[in-house]
Amino acid sequence: MEENLVIVESPAKAKTIQKFLGDGFVVTSCFGHIRDLSKKNNGIDIAKNYEPIYEVPSEKKKLVSELKKLAKQANMVWLASDEDREGEAIAWHLYEALGLKENNTKRIVFHEITKDAILNSIKTPRSIDQNLVNAQQARRILDRLVGFELSPLLWKKIKPSLSAGRVQSVAVRLIVEREREIFDFKSTSSYRIIASFINPDDSKEFKAELSKRFKTKKEALEFLGTCKNANFKISDISTVPSKRTPAAPFTTSTLQQEASRKLGFSVARTMSVAQKLYESGKITYMRTDSLNLSSLAIGAAANEIKSEFGDEYVKTRTFKSKIKGAQEAHEAIRPTYMNSRTISGPAAEQSLYELIWKRTIASQMSDAQIEKTTATILMSNSDEKFLATGEVIKFDGFLRVYIESTDDDKEENQSDFLPKLSKGKNLTVDSIIADERFTNNPPRYTEASLVKKLEELGIGRPSTYAPTISTIQNRGYVVKENRDGYERSATIITLKNDKISEKIKTEKYGYEKGKMFPSDIGMIVNDFLVEYFKDILDYNFTAKVEKEFDEIADGNVEWKKMIDSFYKPFHLKIADTEANSERGRAERMLGLDPKSGKNVYAKYGKFGPVIQIGEKEDEQKPQFASITKGMHIEQITLEDALKLFALPRNLGQYEDLDVIISVGRFGPYVRHGSSFYSLKLKGDELLNIQLNEAIEIIIEGKEKEKKKIIKTFNQDDAPQILNGRFGAYISYKKKNYKIPKKQTPEDLTFEECMKIIESSKK
DNA sequence: CAGTGAGCGAGCTTCCGCTTGACTT
Numbered sequence: 001m002e003e004n005l006v007i008v009e010s011p012a013k014a015k016t017i018q019k020f021l022g023d024g025f026v027v028t029s030c031f032g033h034i035r036d037l038s039k040k041n042n043g044i045d046i047a048k049n050y051e052p053i054y055e056v057p058s059e060k061k062k063l064v065s066e067l068k069k070l071a072k073q074a075n076m077v078w079l080a081s082d083e084d085r086e087g088e089a090i091a092w093h094l095y096e097a098l099g100l101k102e103n104n105t106k107r108i109v110f111h112e113i114t115k116d117a118i119l120n121s122i123k124t125p126r127s128i129d130q131n132l133v134n135a136q137q138a139r140r141i142l143d144r145l146v147g148f149e150l151s152p153l154l155w156k157k158i159k160p161s162l163s164a165g166r167v168q169s170v171a172v173r174l175i176v177e178r179e180r181e182i183f184d185f186k187s188t189s190s191y192r193i194i195a196s197f198i199n200p201d202d203s204k205e206f207k208a209e210l211s212k213r214f215k216t217k218k219e220a221l222e223f224l225g226t227c228k229n230a231n232f233k234i235s236d237i238s239t240v241p242s243k244r245t246p247a248a249p250f251t252t253s254t255l256q257q258e259a260s261r262k263l264g265f266s267v268a269r270t271m272s273v274a275q276k277l278y279e280s281g282k283i284t285y286m287r288t289d290s291l292n293l294s295s296l297a298i299g300a301a302a303n304e305i306k307s308e309f310g311d312e313y314v315k316t317r318t319f320k321s322k323i324k325g326a327q328e329a330h331e332a333i334r335p336t337y338m339n340s341r342t343i344s345g346p347a348a349e350q351s352l353y354e355l356i357w358k359r360t361i362a363s364q365m366s367d368a369q370i371e372k373t374t375a376t377i378l379m380s381n382s383d384e385k386f387l388a389t390g391e392v393i394k395f396d397g398f399l400r401v402y403i404e405s406t407d408d409d410k411e412e413n414q415s416d417f418l419p420k421l422s423k424g425k426n427l428t429v430d431s432i433i434a435d436e437r438f439t440n441n442p443p444r445y446t447e448a449s450l451v452k453k454l455e456e457l458g459i460g461r462p463s464t465y466a467p468t469i470s471t472i473q474n475r476g477y478v479v480k481e482n483r484d485g486y487e488r489s490a491t492i493i494t495l496k497n498d499k500i501s502e503k504i505k506t507e508k509y510g511y512e513k514g515k516m517f518p519s520d521i522g523m524i525v526n527d528f529l530v531e532y533f534k535d536i537l538d539y540n541f542t543a544k545v546e547k548e549f550d551e552i553a554d555g556n557v558e559w560k561k562m563i564d565s566f567y568k569p570f571h572l573k574i575a576d577t578e579a580n581s582e583r584g585r586a587e588r589m590l591g592l593d594p595k596s597g598k599n600v601y602a603k604y605g606k607f608g609p610v611i612q613i614g615e616k617e618d619e620q621k622p623q624f625a626s627i628t629k630g631m632h633i634e635q636i637t638l639e640d641a642l643k644l645f646a647l648p649r650n651l652g653q654y655e656d657l658d659v660i661i662s663v664g665r666f667g668p669y670v671r672h673g674s675s676f677y678s679l680k681l682k683g684d685e686l687l688n689i690q691l692n693e694a695i696e697i698i699i700e701g702k703e704k705e706k707k708k709i710i711k712t713f714n715q716d717d718a719p720q721i722l723n724g725r726f727g728a729y730i731s732y733k734k735k736n737y738k739i740p741k742k743q744t745p746e747d748l749t750f751e752e753c754m755k756i757i758e759s760s761k762k
Numbered sequence: 763c764a765g766t767g768a769g770c771g772a773g774c775t776t777c778c779g780c781t782t783g784a785c786t787t
Contacts, residue, residue: 010780011781039776085779086779087780140777147778155775166778275782460778463781471777663764
């Protein structure tokens with residue numbers, strides 16, 4: 001008979017804690033929630049005052065019965081789930097589902113997995129906090145009601161299988177609204193003036209920027225004319241010390257952002273690599289919103305910094321979360337052992353680990369001391385002034401280890417090196433350049449910057465950021481895409497050797513990599529929801545209900561009352577919208593078809609976005625053409641729409657077969673004889689593709705096909721061994737079969753293949 | 763699966779937040 005059973009949420013945690021507690025304790029894990037609302041009747045008996053109907057999901061049944069058995073054998077059960085709303089609910093569900101009794105159950109909590117913290121928690125047990133559990137039940141039920149009443153409404157009003165929810169719908173809204181901002185954005189340009197001066201003391205060149213910009217070329221030209229006859233003089237030099245402080249250690253959200261910026265990881269990739277590091281004991285838990293480090297960890301970091309960089313680089317700090325609704329049940333994400341600067345293992349794990357190590361260590365290092373110098377340069381014949389700025393790092397501090405990146409690709413600033421300047425000196429001009437600078441549209445979200453925004457709004461939790469990003473892409477509301485840039489021409493005017501010259505340069509802009517674009521269906525669903533459910537789509541909806549959940553947790557509000565006051569008006573609105581709203585759709589009249597004189601529409605058809613020429617009622621049926629990827633109902637022009645009817649288009653011949661471009665169910669493709677190759681082209685790229693480009697794709701496609709085949713057999717109807725997305729597999733009569741791990745695909749015989757096929761049919 | 767757009771209807775879809783494997787073509 002074991003004396004003590006401790007249940008935590010994660011198996012990796014259980015392993016560590018087992019070591020701390022030793023004999024007399026069995027530490028096991030429940031793998032998160034063990035019960036959830038039933039799917040039947042939304043899992044809530046509304047007539048019985050919102051009584052939740054909980055059940056153990058089938059995949060958790062075995063686990064729960066094992067836990068039951070263990071609990072029976074123990075004298076005391078210690079419920080050690082996380083100390084936050086969800087953790088408290090997990091403890092309560094365990095209590096209920098395992099049939100535990102008050103006299104042999106204790107609830108314990110700790111914020112860090114250290115021996116002291118665990119032993120201390122065992123000394124100070126408490127009972128389950130029912131108010132906190134109720135706050136979780138309110139959260140769960142509100143989400144279920146919102147999700148399971150809004151989604152079916154979308155199935156009726158827009159199309160089946162769509163979804164809506166408190167978190168995902170707001171995420172989509174952010175992306176849709178940003179896209180419209182960008183569509184409406186009008187770039188303006190102005191002229192920036194940069195002078196290169198020669199310092200008389202040492203003949204060194206340095207740059208200074210005029211403190212204002214000119215709106216027009218005419219003004220810029222006039223100013224350069226003035227400069228021709230001007231004398232320039234340093235009127236003032238000021239030097240101010242400043243400092244930079246390190247960023248706080250990683251939370252889930254900031255780890256996702258930095259891994260995206262520095263390593264190019266998607267948020268899902270970051271989480272799965274971090275999971276591996278966690279499971280192998282190299283980092284602490286990776287789903288956290290806490291900035292705290294255990295005192296043990298801070299001490300270890302200080303030691304590491306001392307030995308690596310010296311005493312003057314140590315400055316330990318504690319950080320306080322500014323995020324609304326942060327629950328801080330864990331530590332920040334940090335290396336388990338501060339003195340392991342690198343680890344062995346796959347490259348992705350190594351680089352993510354190193355990022356975590358640097359960030360954690362830097363957070364306990366000294367500020368960087370910087371000296372900023374600004375020189376003001378006046379003109380003899382104008383009131384305008386130039387400013388030259390320079391920065392010198394006096395002490396590098398944490399910069400030695402880690403610099404946080406930012407999302408916005410800011411203009412390269414001019415503040416770098418300045419020679420030793422003296423006040424009152426006259427300067428010689430080498431050249432003065434006026435270059436036309438354009439304002440840029442607001443940036444589209446990346447996966448990681450969307451997570452950042454959601455976190456700022458208090459929407460979603462560390463465990464759901466990555467799944468939410470996946471959901472909105474899986475539903476087709478949003479696509480992650482790259483876009484080639486566009487070209488524009490900018491004017492550059494140069495004054496050199498008393499001569500003013502002008503040239504035009506073309507520059508690229510608007511290049512996008514891995515950005516979130518809304519789809520037409522994303523826009524339609526969003527517009528429908530915003531029109532009829534403004535309060536739920538409001539960016540502050542979550543913050544508002546979180547306040548109410550806090551009231552429940554504090555015991556000031558009864559949870560069923562809170563749910564009732566939300567649900568009554570919400571459900572009325574659902575019923576009213578179902579009865580009285582128009583179908584959600586997007587339809588635009590683009591103009592007239594010059595050939596037939598009929599109306600041209602862009603709309604969302606049964607199979608996706610289409611262009612329609614003519615009316616449904618016409619004697620001659622309307623013509624349809626699918627809108628290609630990268631074009632929107634909202635934005636497509638009449639000209640581009642009409643081009644779509646040029647498909648399928650025969651580009652010519654290659655190896656005596658026609659090369660035909662068209663768009664099918666799976667997007668644009670090029671057909672060569674009876675072979676199809678999909679094209680990754682968007683919008684007008686597809687409409688303007690040339691024969692030679694298409695041939696390249698055909699050749700590439702044929703190469704890939706060749707590589708795909710690992711082995712074939714010389715018989716009719718024989719299975720083939722092919723290379724697929726997940727490795728080798730057997731293809732036989734249009735069905736696929738998995739090859740057991742112990743067998744080498746290249747060596748399989750015909751008989752062995754048939755055996756695998758037979759055995760998998762059972 | 764690559765030329766789909768008649769209309770009907772059965773049965774299905776869906777949320778957020780905790781956790782890991784099992785599994786995919």
